[in-house]
Amino acid sequence: MKLQVAMDLLTIDDALELAGKVAEYVDIIELGTPLIKAAGLAAVTAIKDAHPDKIIFADMKTMDAGELEADIAFKAGADLVSVLGSADDTTIAGAVKAAKSHNKGIVVDLIGVVDKVSRARQAHALGAQFIEFHAGLDEQAQPGFDLKGLLSAGRNALVPFSVAGGVNLSTIEAVQLAGADVAVAGGAIYGAADPALAAKKLRVAIV
Numbered sequence: 416m417k418l419q420v421a422m423d424l425l426t427i428d429d430a431l432e433l434a435g436k437v438a439e440y441v442d443i444i445e446l447g448t449p450l451i452k453a454a455g456l457a458a459v460t461a462i463k464d465a466h467p468d469k470i471i472f473a474d475m476k477t478m479d480a481g482e483l484e485a486d487i488a489f490k491a492g493a494d495l496v497s498v499l500g501s502a503d504d505t506t507i508a509g510a511v512k513a514a515k516s517h518n519k520g521i522v523v524d525l526i527g528v529v530d531k532v533s534r535a536r537q538a539h540a541l542g543a544q545f546i547e548f549h550a551g552l553d554e555q556a557q558p559g560f561d562l563k564g565l566l567s568a569g570r571n572a573l574v575p576f577s578v579a580g581g582v583n584l585s586t587i588e589a590v591q592l593a594g595a596d597v598a599v600a601g602g603a604i605y606g607a608a609d610p611a612l613a614a615k616k617l618r619v620a621i622v
């Protein structure tokens with residue numbers, strides 16, 4: 416299972432600093448949606464330039480204009496770009512077209528999708544490289560939130576998948592047991608007093 420750090424920060428300087436601390440422990444470096452909205456795609460270019468050996472994930476969360484939005488993110492240096500599972504099939508297909516022309520990949524994010532298993536299978540058939548089973552920051556803040564539903568949906572979908580939303584040291588083992596290909600950790604790393612140590616512990620927890 417790969418480890419992805421989600422950098423939900425707001426400036427390129429902060430993102431470069433965090434990536435510099437944790438890169439050695441992660442496989443994929445994600446530029447979070449708030450970072451891309453605040454700093455633009457220049458953030459993607461800066462991180463790719465600093466870490467050319469890492470897989471760079473631009474969390475665009477594209478909902479429309481799939482081919483155009485994916486194309487500009489790939490041109491900026493992204494290796495993976497996210498499109499929302501709630502978008503139209505043509506949006507996902509357009510983004511996949513852009514990915515193919517750059518020899519890169521699309522990740523379809525199921526945030527807010529009710530029937531995650533069906534949509535995951537459809538998105539995979541449309542050409543997504545993997546499907547993100549995702550509980551967003553707002554969903555995690557709801558009383559009684561539990562990762563278990565996401566994990567069983569991921570397991571049942573029978574497609575390559577990542578899990579995002581509250582992944583930390585106490586949940587990463589369950590994420591791996593569910594068969595995830597990628598575990599995404601944001602706050603558990605960037606919110607830690609020592610992000611490098613937090614990333615290292617997550618890496619070590621992956622068997």
Ligand SMILES: O=C(CO)[C@H](O)[C@H](O)COP(=O)(O)O
Pocket residue numbers: 421422423447448474549550551552555579580581582599600601602603
């Ligand atoms: O994409 C996101 C929010 O939409 C986050 O980056 C992702 O959910 C990771 O979250 P966490 O901080 O809980 O690990």
